[in-house]
Amino acid sequence: MTDDVDPLLEAADATLASRAMDGDVQAFERLARRHGPLMRVYAAKLMGSESESDDVVQDAFLTGWRKLGDLDSPAHVRSWLMRIVSNKAIDRLRVRRDHDDIDDWDPPASAVRSPERIVETRLQLDAMWSALDRLPGDQRRCWLLRETGDYSYQEIADALDLPVSTVRGLLVRARRTLLQEMEAWR
Amino acid sequence: MAMTDEHAVPEDDLDGHTMEELADYLDRGRTPYEPSIERSAACRLALDGMRRLSQLSASSLQQQADRDPGRDEGWISGLLDIIKSEIRSGRDVPISHPDGALRLALTEAAVRGLIRRAGDTMPGALVGRCALEGDVAVPGAPVRVVVSCSLTFGEPLAAMADRLRQRIAAALAEHTELTIEAIDVHVDDVLPPTEGDA
Amino acid sequence: MTDDTGLSQRLTEVARRTAGVSAVFAAKPAVAAAADALAVALALREPDVLVDVARSEGFTTFTVHIAADAATPAPQTLRAVGEAVRDLVLAEGAAEHHFAVNVKARMIEGLEADRHD
Numbered sequence: 001m002t003d004d005v006d007p008l009l010e011a012a013d014a015t016l017a018s019r020a021m022d023g024d025v026q027a028f029e030r031l032a033r034r035h036g037p038l039m040r041v042y043a044a045k046l047m048g049s050e051s052e053s054d055d056v057v058q059d060a061f062l063t064g065w066r067k068l069g070d071l072d073s074p075a076h077v078r079s080w081l082m083r084i085v086s087n088k089a090i091d092r093l094r095v096r097r098d099h100d101d102i103d104d105w106d107p108p109a110s111a112v113r114s115p116e117r118i119v120e121t122r123l124q125l126d127a128m129w130s131a132l133d134r135l136p137g138d139q140r141r142c143w144l145l146r147e148t149g150d151y152s153y154q155e156i157a158d159a160l161d162l163p164v165s166t167v168r169g170l171l172v173r174a175r176r177t178l179l180q181e182m183e184a185w186r
Numbered sequence: 187m188a189m190t191d192e193h194a195v196p197e198d199d200l201d202g203h204t205m206e207e208l209a210d211y212l213d214r215g216r217t218p219y220e221p222s223i224e225r226s227a228a229c230r231l232a233l234d235g236m237r238r239l240s241q242l243s244a245s246s247l248q249q250q251a252d253r254d255p256g257r258d259e260g261w262i263s264g265l266l267d268i269i270k271s272e273i274r275s276g277r278d279v280p281i282s283h284p285d286g287a288l289r290l291a292l293t294e295a296a297v298r299g300l301i302r303r304a305g306d307t308m309p310g311a312l313v314g315r316c317a318l319e320g321d322v323a324v325p326g327a328p329v330r331v332v333v334s335c336s337l338t339f340g341e342p343l344a345a346m347a348d349r350l351r352q353r354i355a356a357a358l359a360e361h362t363e364l365t366i367e368a369i370d371v372h373v374d375d376v377l378p379p380t381e382g383d384a
Numbered sequence: 385m386t387d388d389t390g391l392s393q394r395l396t397e398v399a400r401r402t403a404g405v406s407a408v409f410a411a412k413p414a415v416a417a418a419a420d421a422l423a424v425a426l427a428l429r430e431p432d433v434l435v436d437v438a439r440s441e442g443f444t445t446f447t448v449h450i451a452a453d454a455a456t457p458a459p460q461t462l463r464a465v466g467e468a469v470r471d472l473v474l475a476e477g478a479a480e481h482h483f484a485v486n487v488k489a490r491m492i493e494g495l496e497a498d499r500h501d
Contacts, residue, residue, distance in 0.1 A: 007306045018315040037251035058261040128246040288466035303495045361458040
């Protein structure tokens with residue numbers, strides 16, 4: 001007989017969250033493995049810092065574990081954790097802005113590819129990834145908080161200390177730039 | 187044609203609508219139906235582009251996340267170390283001993299873990315919530331076990347639930363001294379069989 | 385301050401060797417231990433000092449936390465550990481007149497899966 005396949009591997013988020021609420025570490029581990037990598041990538045992109053993203057996502061999951069009792073519905077565990085990750089990343093951004101004044105730190109753009117030479121979907125996603133990198137920092141943050149973090153305009157404004165009207169404008173610009181960048185892929 | 191200025195927002199030519207309006211409309215799930223948007227080919231094209239952009243954005247992040255499967259091992263194992271060191275043990279579930287100087291107990295967490303394991307090791311079952319109702323700390327006090335589970339569709343559900351109940355009862359009888367009054371099994375979910383199960 | 389390190393080490397060993405025990409955990413919770421810098425330092429240096437020995441006004445409490453192997457009924461394992469610890473304490477005259485032995489199983493591991501074939 002083959003050794004145990006982890007019965008939690010295919011369990012629904014809601015099941016895993018319920019069990020984690022009962023103190024099941026393995027169930028929480030499964031949630032971390034399922035959703036953590038994306039959240040880590042998101043945090044890195046949001047902060048413009050790969051090196052801090054591990055800390056942020058670990059800290060966020062730890063907070064999640066300790067506050068599982070506050071989770072209103074186990075089925076919403078993913079967006080609830082995502083929210084915690086967003087908050088933690090924004091806290092770091094604030095600290096950095098207050099101390100280092102490198103508000104608009106932009107990661108180096110990846111090598112620019114010529115769209116005509118690239119045909120595969122995977123590379124289309126690479127193109128999107130580098131297009132996001134090329135966005136100015138404030139546009140990128142607005143875009144990620146809106147699209148991935150599921151923040152409202154007001155919440156983005158509060159998080160980034162910007163007027164709502166500015167957030168709207170930044171999102172319009174981000175959307176327009178990305179549409180132009182990705183036009184070649186249609 | 188002039189080079190585009192990075193910061194200029196060119197005029198939209200969207201039959202009287204702005205990109206921002208369209209974005210809001212998309213966010214609302216395209217409801218309530220707005221004829222002046224839906225009947226405009228330019229608007230529909232822009233909406234389509236925006237939706238595609240969202241998908242690409244999400245997929246590109248996911249692709250990065252999936253790129254290196256070992257990449258997250260470090261922070262996850264660190265996380266688990268911290269969590270394990272602060273496990274909530276719950277109440278003590280006593281085990282008797284004739285020598286009064288010996289105080290023996292299982293933690294409630296251990297008993298719940300046992301119940302989950304009894305369920306999970308039954309093919310086709312996966313335990314969800316698990317609660318011990320009653321005063322587990324008082325020897326002989328009646329205790330009710332309440333578990334939720336998902337079952338893989340196969341044999342009749344009632345029979346599977348019965349078997350799960352029996353497995354839990356057997357594990358509790360072997361490893362605890364609890365007086366189990368009832369074991370309530372709530373089937374939350376019935377899953378289609380996976381390829382692995384014959 | 386009495387140094388019970390050697391005693392704790394021997395008690396840890398006796399618990400670990402008891403049939404049905406799959407692991408012995410540090411009995412002092414991490415949070416409580418953190419408040420006690422010395423305990424942390426000792427724990428770091430002595431990974432085999434896991435049984436807690438607490439002496440207070442003539443009463444000694446020995447606390448042992450274990451993981452039980454599901455192949456043996458947990459009550460049987462707990463009793464065996466309790467008795468082994470008690471017997472060693474008595475044999476060494478390690479406690480004053482009154483003492484208690486607390487043994488707690490924090491997990492039961494290794495429950496077998498159904499075998500259908």
